[in-house]
Amino acid sequence: MLIFCWIALLLTKRTESRDFNITGCLQKSTDVSYRAISDQKFVVSCDLPLEDPTMIFNYSQLYEIQVQWFWKSSDGEVEKLHRNATSNPTLWGNALWFNPLKVQHSGTYLCINRKEISTCVNIFIVVETKKIANCSGNSANDKYLFISQGTSISCPGKDCYPHFQHSSVKWYKNGRRITLQKITRPGLEFKEDKLVLRYVYDKDNGTYVCDYTLIDHSAQWKMRTIVDIIIIAKDTISPPTVLYPSDVTILEIELGQYLELECKAKFGFEMNASSSVQWYIETNENKELVHQKSVHPKGLEGQTFSDVFTLKEITEEDLRNHFICLAQNSVGNSTGMFKLKRKTERGIYFLLILCCTITTLLGIILGSTLVYWRWIDLVLFYRYYLAKDETVGDCKEYDAFVSYAKPDPSGIDKAPCNEEEFALEFLPQVLENGYGYKLCLKERNILPGGAYTDDIVNTLKRSRRAIMVLTPSYFKNRESLFELEAAVNTVLEDKTIKLILIQFESFQEPQSLPQKVKKVLKILPRVVWETSTSHTANNQFWKKLWYHMPVKHTIGTKAKQSLFSTTSFLLEEEKTHWKKKDGERSVT
Template identity: 25%
Template sequence: MRHSPTVWRQTLAGTGAVFLICGRNPTVLLLSREMKISFLFACLLVLTITRDCICERCDDWGEDTRKLTQAYDGEPVRLRCPLFEDYLKHNYSTAHSAGLTLMWYWTGKGKDLEEPINIRLPNNRISKDKDILWFRPVLLNDTGNYTCMLRNTTFCLKIAFPLEVLKKDPDSCVSNDKAAEVVTFPLEESSTLNCPDTKGYYPSDVIPIVNWYMNCLLVDRFIGRYPQGLNLQFVDVMQRFEGNYTCIVSYEENGRAYNLTRTIYVKTISSHIHAKAPVMISPNDKQTFEFLAGGELHISCDVYFSYVNNSFNEIGWIINGKSEGDFTDPRVHVNESVTLDTTLPGAKTIKKELRIKNITPDELKHNYTCTAKNTLGVVSRQALVKEKVGTPRYITELACGLGATLFLVVCFVVVYHVYWLEMVLFYRAHFGTDETIGDGKEYDVYVSYARNAEEEEFVLVTLRGVLENEFGYKLCIFDRDSLPGGIITDETLSFIKKSRRLLVVISPSYVHQGTQAILELKAGLENMASQGNIRLVLVQYKSIKNKEKVKELKLAQSVLSVIKWKGEKSKYPGGRFWKQLHVALPVKKTSSSKNSFQMVPLNVEFGTDCGKNVTTKNS
């Protein structure tokens, strides 16, 4: 059981009174010998009862963890017994004169045994001075719990507190941020930083050497900061002055040099010039909150609080006269968040969100007020809330119908853009009219190309193989199907008149070496322009520079689309090249017995009929 200082002080007084009465009272000397003996026995009985009642065991106040002392290895440190601090600090002399002795014990770090402190070390490294235990200097091994005990033969009182010795980096002015206390300085004001806990370490007639550091940089000729012994003067505090400040005090005592290292963290706060009452950002008079009945009400209250020293910041919602502490409805929720102001330290914006689920029409008519206050003032504002008129049902249905229609149109456009060739071919195959019936034409396609080995192979093997064998068209190829000995011009014009399409294979050779090819192109253009009974199909085998084109070819390309051959990518008969070419050729009802195309060598035979089959196929 612990006794208050008043209890043990009264006990000491009572014990002294008994001694005074029994030992030094002059009245006792006037009594007879028998009365003296009886009186002495009575005094002994009182002393015995007093001792048995109050001092059978030591009163242990336990460990005071709040009184953590931190010191650097190799520096002086003093420990003051907590029994004489605060309201007991003036009673050490009284306790000593009453016969009480102050004793010191310690428990090393990681140990359980409490040992007496040895104050007879060399050079008086550890010494006692009234209620203070001195270390000159303290070492790392001194870390542990220290106990000061006040006792006599009939009384005992003790308390323990920790000491932590930190290892200091020789290349740094401070080794551990835990050793730093925090002070706040207002911006744009002058302030003084004092080197703490140095008084009493050295005699008053000794002038120590003091060096100030900021983040381990010596404060020398710093703008706006001037060292003045144990004080560091800030002329005009700026935000960049925030950081760790260390004062190192150097002095000599009894021929030995000592250092005291103290670290303080300076935190900047907004100046009192900017201090003001709360400023409400939202809700405001220009805002109107509309909510549907049955939905969720969500209102945010944003308030800006400037920094005010020793002030409180409060913010809350009031619904129809009820504050947040009176909200019992589980549908009501209030959330708070804080955003710090980076330009003015200490200032912040507090947001408080009010949410009510399944709001009723009556609740939408309630008064929703946000209130904020600090020591400088109070601000309140009502949120303008009203019921939102729902959209008529027919408008919703119409909007849904239009949206669905638009979606289908977009889907159709996308599908048509991607698969329009397949759609055209499908329509032609099932619903198209056969162009070969009753038009008096003998050939489906007349092929015009440059006469060289590469393009002859392309025409005679690739084009002819797919168009005749896969698509069932009748091709007229002049070099293959014309009779020898005839007039080239007349036969060319005759073949073109008998054909439904003129397929022109464009390449650089078509212009440079294609005399007959140019003739065929002119004849086809004139026939298409004058009579309109033949159509041109342009297939680009190889690209031609614009300056190399003849005027007939330029005219054809300006009015007709060009189907481009892309080499290996276009050889597959089901590819895009062949689909485009198929769409450009006549609609003809024919069934193909083949589903795939295979390249085979071509043996050319000359005959009298353009439609004569002269290919050799693999069996």
């Protein structure tokens, strides 16, 4: 790396040692002659003149290293022009910029390109006052255009030298020739040497140059003037907005600490801005202005400004004061306020957060547990008071079709209740008498003499649910298996029908069942009947069964009274049933 730096330094010194044979450049004829008006902006580039150039200058800093400029004064001395941001003229890119151009700037300017030593450009400039040039119009270099409006741009100084013959004007923007391109810049036209903009865009900002030729007898002079286009918006009609602090902002601090209060405010566009950000300290007695900053919003959408007020050491008095940030423009003002508060002890603050967190977690756990255990009760409560009645307008005749198999005669007396007794007596007694549902029982609702298979399928289609009382004998009975398969097919065709599987006894599914029936038995949940003589064993069973039944708002009086605790109602129904059964067995 060090070797590379030494090589670069040697090459630079070698180039400088040649220091451009300026004598030869002075002896060559003038490449281009300019007439210019004093007190205007002006620019010339280190390029040999072309008939119709597409670029007249370039901003790139690469040229600043390659191009060297010289000036030959009226007394014949040659002066090398150095790069200085405050000098006039200024070297920028491959061009020499005058701001403003003065009469004393008249003379010969030479430029040599380091990259191409043989390239030498000899430029002659004559600067005259407006009076000598017979200028009558306004030749200001800066022009402000309202965005979204149409306008035209005249070439400044075009009215000068009226006794000379003028060629047509060529326009350049930021050094590049302007052409009519409807795609990249719609609404742009040339009219009588003017640049017409049918619609002004934000991107129209820039430095515009107009070039034309003056013919004085046999001599030709190039005339060049600059106009800087600045796109503006109409002045705001709204006061500024304080973005921070918003309303009243409370800061926790410690006494004695250093503090910076930052105020952010958005101002709308103003051409002649008289805007400011002000800081006030408000006490119980008065309000005092302690700091002020002037701002000048220039963005088309406005501009956001920040200002910081510093407290080197916070005291007890600062805790009682209010620190007000006021943003003001010609339309009005808005404010924001800081209040200082002593920082809470971290230990107490942490303990408070910990207690709140533990309390919240316990509340969530207890609430989740309650919902888990009382989920069915909550759903039943919601269904009764808020849910829509499913049975209204569905053209169904039955709330549920009940399918069961007659038990093995040899095992009737072994259980306190068999599936036939459960299906024909207990289900109607609870679901119909207590909850107002209408069940379809084969022995009661299907007339004999018809086609059994058609009657079953039609009845299933007219039902909202299909209740299957599953036992070992259920899978041995052909009629039961047909009803199960028919119910599965009907459910697959009609999505409004649902299956309710009641596991009355434990059973083993036979392998011969159809695949879709096996899948249904595996997927659907089962409501399990507890085989017990206890009156409270199946309280949860009846709640789950009611949960799976359709929503219906015609349930019985007893069920209404015990909506959230159906236990009392079910116990009463179950006791009645067992008393009846005990009486029948005693007679036997």
